[in-house]
Amino acid sequence: MNRAPPCAWPVARLSRRGLLSLMSGGLAMGLVSGPGRADVSSLAPVSYVVEDEATYERALSYAARLTRSALVYVGAAWCPICRTLERTTLRHHGVSSLLQSIALVKIDVTRMDGDSKALLHRFGVEGPPTLFLVETRSGREHAHTRLAGRVPPQDLIQRLRPFAG
Template sequence: MRSTRSEGFAGTIQAGKGAPVECAVRRGGATPTRRQLVVGGLAMAVAAGASSSVRAASLVVRSIRVDVSNIADYRSGLARLASRYKTALVDIGAEWCEVCSVINQRILPDPEVQRALEHVALVGVDVTQTNRTTRELLQYLHADGPPTVFIVDTANGREFAGTRSVGSFTAADLLRRLRPFAPA
Protein backbone atom coordinates (compact mmCIF):
# COMPACT_ATOMS: atom_id res chain seq x y z
CA MET A 1 0.00 0.00 0.00
CA ARG A 2 1.31 3.43 -0.96
CA SER A 3 -0.01 6.78 0.23
CA THR A 4 0.91 10.43 0.38
CA ARG A 5 -0.13 13.01 2.93
CA SER A 6 -0.74 16.71 2.55
CA GLU A 7 -4.21 18.25 2.73
CA GLY A 8 -5.69 14.91 3.87
CA PHE A 9 -5.08 11.47 2.39
CA ALA A 10 -4.55 10.72 -1.25
CA GLY A 11 -3.08 7.55 -2.60
CA THR A 12 -3.61 4.03 -3.82
CA ILE A 13 -5.08 1.13 -1.89
CA GLN A 14 -4.01 -2.31 -3.11
CA ALA A 15 -5.96 -5.26 -1.77
CA GLY A 16 -4.56 -8.69 -2.52
CA LYS A 17 -4.76 -9.50 -6.24
CA GLY A 18 -7.43 -6.84 -6.91
CA ALA A 19 -6.79 -3.75 -8.97
CA PRO A 20 -5.38 -0.73 -7.13
CA VAL A 21 -7.96 1.89 -6.19
CA GLU A 22 -7.13 5.59 -6.31
CA CYS A 23 -8.73 7.63 -3.56
CA ALA A 24 -8.63 11.06 -1.96
CA VAL A 25 -10.20 12.21 1.28
CA ARG A 26 -10.60 15.84 2.26
CA ARG A 27 -9.29 16.88 5.67
CA GLY A 28 -11.45 19.05 7.88
CA GLY A 29 -14.76 19.01 9.68
CA ALA A 30 -16.99 19.22 6.59
CA THR A 31 -19.59 16.50 6.14
CA PRO A 32 -18.65 14.21 3.25
CA THR A 33 -20.93 14.08 0.24
CA ARG A 34 -22.87 10.94 -0.60
CA ARG A 35 -20.48 10.26 -3.50
CA GLN A 36 -17.46 10.54 -1.18
CA LEU A 37 -19.05 8.06 1.24
CA VAL A 38 -19.79 5.58 -1.55
CA VAL A 39 -16.28 5.90 -3.01
CA GLY A 40 -14.68 5.64 0.42
CA GLY A 41 -16.82 2.61 1.29
CA LEU A 42 -15.87 0.81 -1.90
CA ALA A 43 -12.19 1.52 -1.31
CA MET A 44 -12.43 0.24 2.27
CA ALA A 45 -14.30 -2.88 1.12
CA VAL A 46 -11.59 -3.65 -1.44
CA ALA A 47 -8.85 -3.05 1.12
CA ALA A 48 -10.59 -5.43 3.50
CA GLY A 49 -10.69 -8.15 0.84
CA ALA A 50 -14.39 -7.95 0.02
CA SER A 51 -16.12 -10.11 -2.55
CA SER A 52 -15.18 -9.94 -6.22
CA SER A 53 -18.47 -8.19 -7.07
CA VAL A 54 -17.56 -5.27 -4.83
CA ARG A 55 -14.03 -5.39 -6.23
CA ALA A 56 -15.38 -5.13 -9.78
CA ALA A 57 -17.62 -2.20 -8.82
CA SER A 58 -14.65 -0.39 -7.33
CA LEU A 59 -12.87 -0.37 -10.69
CA VAL A 60 -15.08 2.58 -11.65
CA VAL A 61 -13.20 4.67 -9.04
CA ARG A 62 -10.22 5.69 -11.16
CA SER A 63 -9.98 9.47 -11.19
CA ILE A 64 -8.38 11.38 -8.37
CA ARG A 65 -10.51 14.08 -6.80
CA VAL A 66 -9.10 17.08 -4.95
CA ASP A 67 -11.55 19.17 -2.90
CA VAL A 68 -10.77 22.85 -2.33
CA SER A 69 -12.44 25.91 -0.84
CA ASN A 70 -9.79 28.63 -1.22
CA ILE A 71 -7.27 29.89 -3.77
CA ALA A 72 -4.19 28.43 -2.05
CA ASP A 73 -5.71 24.94 -1.92
CA TYR A 74 -6.83 25.25 -5.55
CA ARG A 75 -3.32 26.14 -6.72
CA SER A 76 -1.63 23.45 -4.62
CA GLY A 77 -4.22 20.89 -5.69
CA LEU A 78 -3.48 21.55 -9.36
CA ALA A 79 0.26 21.36 -8.65
CA ARG A 80 -0.18 17.93 -6.99
CA LEU A 81 -2.30 16.69 -9.90
CA ALA A 82 0.09 17.96 -12.61
CA SER A 83 2.52 15.05 -12.19
CA ARG A 84 -0.16 12.52 -13.15
CA TYR A 85 -2.83 14.39 -15.10
CA LYS A 86 -2.51 16.96 -17.89
CA THR A 87 -6.05 18.21 -17.37
CA ALA A 88 -8.61 18.56 -14.60
CA LEU A 89 -12.36 19.06 -14.57
CA VAL A 90 -13.14 21.89 -12.15
CA ASP A 91 -16.56 21.33 -10.56
CA ILE A 92 -17.84 24.36 -8.62
CA GLY A 93 -20.66 23.31 -6.32
CA ALA A 94 -22.37 23.83 -2.99
CA GLU A 95 -24.44 21.68 -0.66
CA TRP A 96 -27.42 24.04 -1.03
CA CYS A 97 -27.31 23.85 -4.86
CA GLU A 98 -30.00 21.47 -6.18
CA VAL A 99 -28.49 21.23 -9.67
CA CYS A 100 -25.13 20.37 -8.05
CA SER A 101 -26.84 17.42 -6.32
CA VAL A 102 -28.03 16.15 -9.71
CA ILE A 103 -24.50 16.52 -11.08
CA ASN A 104 -23.03 14.62 -8.10
CA GLN A 105 -25.66 11.88 -8.00
CA ARG A 106 -26.47 11.28 -11.68
CA ILE A 107 -23.99 12.87 -14.07
CA LEU A 108 -20.55 12.29 -12.54
CA PRO A 109 -21.31 8.63 -11.63
CA ASP A 110 -22.46 7.90 -15.20
CA PRO A 111 -20.28 5.00 -16.50
CA GLU A 112 -19.25 6.83 -19.68
CA VAL A 113 -18.35 9.96 -17.69
CA GLN A 114 -16.34 7.80 -15.28
CA ARG A 115 -14.41 6.27 -18.19
CA ALA A 116 -13.59 9.75 -19.49
CA LEU A 117 -12.51 10.82 -16.00
CA GLU A 118 -9.86 8.09 -15.98
CA HIS A 119 -7.72 10.59 -17.90
CA VAL A 120 -8.96 13.83 -16.34
CA ALA A 121 -8.62 14.64 -12.64
CA LEU A 122 -11.53 16.18 -10.76
CA VAL A 123 -11.19 19.35 -8.68
CA GLY A 124 -14.22 19.91 -6.48
CA VAL A 125 -14.60 23.57 -5.53
CA ASP A 126 -16.87 23.80 -2.48
CA VAL A 127 -18.55 27.19 -2.10
CA THR A 128 -21.20 26.06 0.38
CA GLN A 129 -20.03 28.75 2.80
CA THR A 130 -20.55 32.24 1.43
CA ASN A 131 -17.65 34.26 2.82
CA ARG A 132 -14.72 36.38 1.69
CA THR A 133 -12.55 33.32 0.95
CA THR A 134 -15.08 31.63 -1.33
CA ARG A 135 -15.96 34.92 -3.05
CA GLU A 136 -12.24 35.45 -3.79
CA LEU A 137 -12.00 31.89 -5.14
CA LEU A 138 -15.03 32.40 -7.41
CA GLN A 139 -13.53 35.66 -8.66
CA TYR A 140 -10.18 33.93 -9.28
CA LEU A 141 -12.00 31.25 -11.31
CA HIS A 142 -14.10 33.85 -13.17
CA ALA A 143 -17.30 32.19 -11.94
CA ASP A 144 -20.50 33.69 -10.58
CA GLY A 145 -21.34 30.61 -8.54
CA PRO A 146 -22.48 27.00 -8.74
CA PRO A 147 -23.00 24.97 -10.71
CA THR A 148 -20.09 25.71 -12.99
CA VAL A 149 -17.72 23.19 -14.58
CA PHE A 150 -14.76 23.67 -16.91
CA ILE A 151 -11.50 21.96 -17.85
CA VAL A 152 -8.07 23.37 -17.04
CA ASP A 153 -4.46 22.55 -17.80
CA THR A 154 -3.03 21.27 -14.50
CA ALA A 155 0.43 22.63 -15.26
CA ASN A 156 -0.60 26.28 -15.52
CA GLY A 157 -4.27 26.43 -14.46
CA ARG A 158 -5.43 27.88 -17.77
CA GLU A 159 -8.98 27.08 -18.79
CA PHE A 160 -9.48 25.39 -22.16
CA ALA A 161 -11.78 27.40 -24.43
CA GLY A 162 -15.24 25.96 -24.97
CA THR A 163 -15.21 23.70 -21.91
CA ARG A 164 -17.19 25.88 -19.47
CA SER A 165 -20.76 25.00 -18.55
CA VAL A 166 -22.87 27.12 -16.21
CA GLY A 167 -26.14 25.74 -14.88
CA SER A 168 -27.63 22.35 -15.58
CA PHE A 169 -26.29 19.97 -18.22
CA THR A 170 -26.55 16.30 -19.15
CA ALA A 171 -23.98 13.53 -19.06
CA ALA A 172 -23.83 13.74 -22.87
CA ASP A 173 -23.01 17.47 -22.62
CA LEU A 174 -20.19 16.75 -20.17
CA LEU A 175 -18.86 13.92 -22.33
CA ARG A 176 -18.64 16.26 -25.34
CA ARG A 177 -16.43 18.54 -23.22
CA LEU A 178 -14.30 15.66 -21.85
CA ARG A 179 -13.75 13.67 -25.09
CA PRO A 180 -10.97 15.89 -26.52
CA PHE A 181 -8.98 15.24 -23.32
CA ALA A 182 -9.54 11.47 -23.05
CA PRO A 183 -7.93 9.04 -25.51
CA ALA A 184 -10.42 7.07 -27.65
Protein backbone atom coordinates in the same frame (compact mmCIF):
# COMPACT_ATOMS: atom_id res chain seq x y z
CA MET B 1 9.33 -1.93 12.86
CA ASN B 2 8.78 -1.98 9.10
CA ARG B 3 7.82 1.38 7.73
CA ALA B 4 6.14 1.77 4.37
CA PRO B 5 7.85 4.07 1.88
CA PRO B 6 6.40 7.62 1.92
CA CYS B 7 4.53 7.05 -1.34
CA ALA B 8 2.53 4.24 0.27
CA TRP B 9 1.42 6.09 3.39
CA PRO B 10 -2.37 6.26 3.28
CA VAL B 11 -2.75 9.78 4.71
CA ALA B 12 -0.49 12.84 4.85
CA ARG B 13 -1.38 16.34 6.00
CA LEU B 14 -1.78 18.74 3.09
CA SER B 15 -3.28 21.84 4.67
CA ARG B 16 -5.35 22.87 7.65
CA ARG B 17 -8.48 21.95 5.66
CA GLY B 18 -7.39 19.21 3.33
CA LEU B 19 -6.00 15.71 3.44
CA LEU B 20 -4.01 13.86 0.84
CA SER B 21 -4.65 10.15 0.55
CA LEU B 22 -4.05 7.35 -1.87
CA MET B 23 -7.25 5.86 -3.24
CA SER B 24 -8.03 3.67 -6.23
CA GLY B 25 -4.43 3.80 -7.39
CA GLY B 26 -4.53 7.60 -7.68
CA LEU B 27 -4.31 10.65 -5.47
CA ALA B 28 -7.42 11.93 -3.77
CA MET B 29 -7.58 14.99 -1.57
CA GLY B 30 -10.71 15.73 0.35
CA LEU B 31 -11.97 17.80 3.20
CA VAL B 32 -12.52 16.27 6.57
CA SER B 33 -15.99 14.76 6.37
CA GLY B 34 -18.84 16.88 7.56
CA PRO B 35 -22.57 17.25 7.08
CA GLY B 36 -23.48 18.06 3.50
CA ARG B 37 -19.95 17.57 2.18
CA ALA B 38 -20.01 15.60 -1.03
CA ASP B 39 -17.25 13.04 -1.40
CA VAL B 40 -15.94 13.21 -4.96
CA SER B 41 -13.16 10.66 -4.41
CA SER B 42 -15.37 7.91 -5.83
CA LEU B 43 -15.93 9.86 -9.06
CA ALA B 44 -12.36 9.90 -10.38
CA PRO B 45 -9.06 8.23 -9.41
CA VAL B 46 -7.45 11.68 -9.14
CA SER B 47 -9.91 13.87 -7.25
CA TYR B 48 -9.65 16.86 -4.96
CA VAL B 49 -11.96 19.06 -2.90
CA VAL B 50 -10.71 22.58 -2.22
CA GLU B 51 -12.10 25.63 -0.46
CA ASP B 52 -9.37 28.25 -0.97
CA GLU B 53 -6.88 29.41 -3.60
CA ALA B 54 -3.77 27.98 -1.92
CA THR B 55 -5.30 24.51 -1.71
CA TYR B 56 -6.52 24.81 -5.31
CA GLU B 57 -2.95 25.52 -6.45
CA ARG B 58 -1.64 22.51 -4.48
CA ALA B 59 -4.35 20.30 -5.97
CA LEU B 60 -3.38 21.34 -9.51
CA SER B 61 0.27 20.74 -8.70
CA TYR B 62 -0.49 17.20 -7.51
CA ALA B 63 -2.81 16.56 -10.46
CA ALA B 64 -0.13 17.71 -12.92
CA ARG B 65 2.03 14.78 -11.81
CA LEU B 66 -0.62 12.34 -13.02
CA THR B 67 -2.87 14.01 -15.62
CA ARG B 68 -2.67 16.71 -18.28
CA SER B 69 -6.14 18.13 -17.67
CA ALA B 70 -8.55 18.63 -14.79
CA LEU B 71 -12.28 19.11 -14.70
CA VAL B 72 -12.97 21.95 -12.28
CA TYR B 73 -16.40 21.68 -10.72
CA VAL B 74 -17.73 24.56 -8.63
CA GLY B 75 -20.42 23.21 -6.30
CA ALA B 76 -22.05 23.66 -2.90
CA ALA B 77 -23.94 21.44 -0.46
CA TRP B 78 -26.89 23.88 -0.44
CA CYS B 79 -27.21 23.78 -4.25
CA PRO B 80 -29.93 21.31 -5.37
CA ILE B 81 -28.70 21.28 -8.98
CA CYS B 82 -25.19 20.44 -7.70
CA ARG B 83 -26.49 17.48 -5.72
CA THR B 84 -28.33 16.20 -8.80
CA LEU B 85 -25.22 16.72 -10.95
CA GLU B 86 -23.12 14.69 -8.51
CA ARG B 87 -25.70 11.88 -8.29
CA THR B 88 -26.38 11.61 -12.02
CA THR B 89 -24.14 13.38 -14.55
CA LEU B 90 -20.81 12.87 -12.77
CA ARG B 91 -21.67 9.20 -12.09
CA HIS B 92 -22.81 8.48 -15.66
CA HIS B 93 -20.74 5.60 -17.08
CA GLY B 94 -19.52 7.69 -20.04
CA VAL B 95 -18.41 10.55 -17.80
CA SER B 96 -16.79 8.29 -15.22
CA SER B 97 -14.84 6.40 -17.89
CA LEU B 98 -13.41 9.70 -19.20
CA LEU B 99 -12.57 10.84 -15.65
CA GLN B 100 -10.19 7.89 -15.39
CA SER B 101 -7.62 10.06 -17.21
CA ILE B 102 -8.78 13.55 -16.18
CA ALA B 103 -8.44 14.89 -12.63
CA LEU B 104 -11.54 16.20 -10.87
CA VAL B 105 -11.15 19.32 -8.73
CA LYS B 106 -14.25 20.32 -6.81
CA ILE B 107 -14.26 23.89 -5.58
CA ASP B 108 -16.61 23.70 -2.61
CA VAL B 109 -18.26 27.10 -2.08
CA THR B 110 -20.74 25.85 0.53
CA ARG B 111 -19.53 28.37 3.10
CA MET B 112 -19.66 31.37 0.72
CA ASP B 113 -17.01 33.03 2.85
CA GLY B 114 -14.12 35.22 1.70
CA ASP B 115 -12.19 32.23 0.35
CA SER B 116 -15.21 31.03 -1.65
CA LYS B 117 -15.82 34.50 -3.09
CA ALA B 118 -12.15 34.85 -4.03
CA LEU B 119 -12.29 31.58 -5.99
CA LEU B 120 -15.55 32.57 -7.71
CA HIS B 121 -14.02 35.93 -8.67
CA ARG B 122 -10.76 34.35 -9.85
CA PHE B 123 -12.58 32.10 -12.30
CA GLY B 124 -15.35 34.52 -13.26
CA VAL B 125 -18.00 32.18 -11.88
CA GLU B 126 -21.32 33.64 -10.76
CA GLY B 127 -22.25 30.61 -8.70
CA PRO B 128 -22.63 26.86 -8.63
CA PRO B 129 -22.81 24.62 -10.46
CA THR B 130 -20.15 25.50 -13.01
CA LEU B 131 -17.75 23.12 -14.74
CA PHE B 132 -14.73 23.78 -16.96
CA LEU B 133 -11.49 22.10 -17.95
CA VAL B 134 -8.00 23.38 -17.18
CA GLU B 135 -4.47 22.39 -18.16
CA THR B 136 -2.99 21.09 -14.91
CA ARG B 137 0.55 22.43 -15.40
CA SER B 138 -0.38 26.01 -16.26
CA GLY B 139 -3.86 26.22 -14.74
CA ARG B 140 -5.07 27.75 -18.00
CA GLU B 141 -8.73 27.16 -18.78
CA HIS B 142 -9.31 25.28 -22.02
CA ALA B 143 -11.42 27.31 -24.43
CA HIS B 144 -15.07 26.40 -24.98
CA THR B 145 -15.27 23.91 -22.12
CA ARG B 146 -17.34 25.90 -19.61
CA LEU B 147 -20.78 24.61 -18.62
CA ALA B 148 -23.15 26.02 -16.00
CA GLY B 149 -26.43 24.95 -14.46
CA ARG B 150 -28.04 21.63 -15.35
CA VAL B 151 -25.59 19.61 -17.43
CA PRO B 152 -26.75 16.47 -19.24
CA PRO B 153 -24.14 13.69 -19.34
CA GLN B 154 -23.78 13.92 -23.13
CA ASP B 155 -22.83 17.61 -22.93
CA LEU B 156 -20.12 16.89 -20.37
CA ILE B 157 -18.88 13.86 -22.33
CA GLN B 158 -18.53 16.09 -25.41
CA ARG B 159 -16.38 18.55 -23.41
CA LEU B 160 -14.25 15.85 -21.74
CA ARG B 161 -13.55 13.61 -24.74
CA PRO B 162 -10.82 15.76 -26.41
CA PHE B 163 -8.82 15.82 -23.15
CA ALA B 164 -9.08 12.15 -22.13
CA GLY B 165 -6.35 9.65 -22.76
